Amino acid sequence: MADKRISEMRTRHEILTELSYPPGELDRGYANRTLHVDLDRKIIEIRPVSEQMKALWVGGKGFDLWLMFREINSGTRWDSPENPICFSSGPLGGTASFPGSGKTLVTSISPLTNSIMDSNVGGYFGPYLKFAGFDALCIVGKADSETILCIDAVRNRITLETAPLESIDSHLVAEEFTEMYAGSEDDKRNIAVVSAGRAADHIRIGVLNFSFYDWRRRVARLKQAGRGGIGRVFRDKKLKALVIRNRDYTPAWRIVKSKVSDIYVPNVASMPDIDRASVRTTISRWNDDPEYVIEMMQDIQDRDRHISKAAIDEINAMTGVPKAELYHIATFYKAFSLAPRGEVMIQVCVGTACHVKGSELILDAFERELGIRRGETTDDGRFSLEAVACLGCCSLAPVVKIDEEVFGNAQAKAVADIIERKRG
Ligand code: FES
Known part of the structure; x- marks a missing residue:
């Protein structure tokens, strides 16, 4: 995409309001903060998460509902300004240790039913929101003109900006904002964009699109939160996009030591040791990068016809990925075997x-x-x-x-x- 066009788009942004915030620490899956954005009053606020929220409203869906109930009343309809759109990631969000932990829960009053509707979606937005220091995001009000919310976890800065020139269609706007906010080609993996296409301006079944950068194909790809027509609510608020920039593409927290890693003892008797040097060579070929453990394991499986205990030990030592997570991968995918397969x-x-x-x-x-x-x-x-x-x-x-x-x-x-x- 032409740099000139992107920089021209950027120069036309007008900052409506901004907030610098202190980076947060994740504690047992919680950032203990939520982000609240009022498009009418142009206010961005950070609010605390109470112990009661964590005890009674656990999970992305729970937090979304708690935030919804604080904003709506019996007369709130889908197009009422106070109808929020809430985005949450539960306490396991972004751990990469459990299926579904990358999901984002989105909740709003649906244009289709005028009742609360949630939808879950893949991509990285929810985990990146948590890594940025927020368990949930709640957006209320309606903007005057095409607006974006940008959460920049690198600069610890959140801005509400007008964005008049960018496309509206999701497949284009995701590319444009990925290009605009990434510091480099590699950094594109740290950008996630939420948007709804032009159709959502007209129909009540409009979806929300969540982008993630596919570094192999070098394009921003899309996942959909399709239930309930929340894309229609998004466009009704004149939101063009939510953009989040993650600090680093390596997840900011992992289950290094947990009940799972303590109790999971695989059947080591069936895993003969193999040449550790060749395993180390394979891991080095992937730059010891924890992002590529599956690729490392595929190479090892192809060569050795199994993933040995030695291989797990070496990957753990060289990448820092916990053994519990490696055994989880090795036993989850049929392509891997802990015992040697036949020729x-x-x-x-x-x-x-x-x-x-x-x-x-x-x-x-x-x-x-x-x-x-x-x-x-x-x-x-x-x-x-x-x-x-x-x-x-x-x-x-x-x-x-x-x-x-x-x-x-x-x-x-x-x-x-x-x-x-x-x-x-
Ligand atoms: S059932 Fe599809 S190939 Fe066997």
């Missing part, structure tokens, strides 16, 4: 289409022929057998995959020949 990997699809076409019979035939059960490896380490979900080529059902080769219309009677050929 030949046989996968029999037991998805619906393959099941109705008799894949269980094929699986039985492989078990008989190899003398192992599904999920096991032969004693000589030659073959591993797995039952897997849909392989994505159901028209060929039943399907068997051997290493990278896919066999369609597979038959149980052909299994003995296949094994014979593979044994060579």
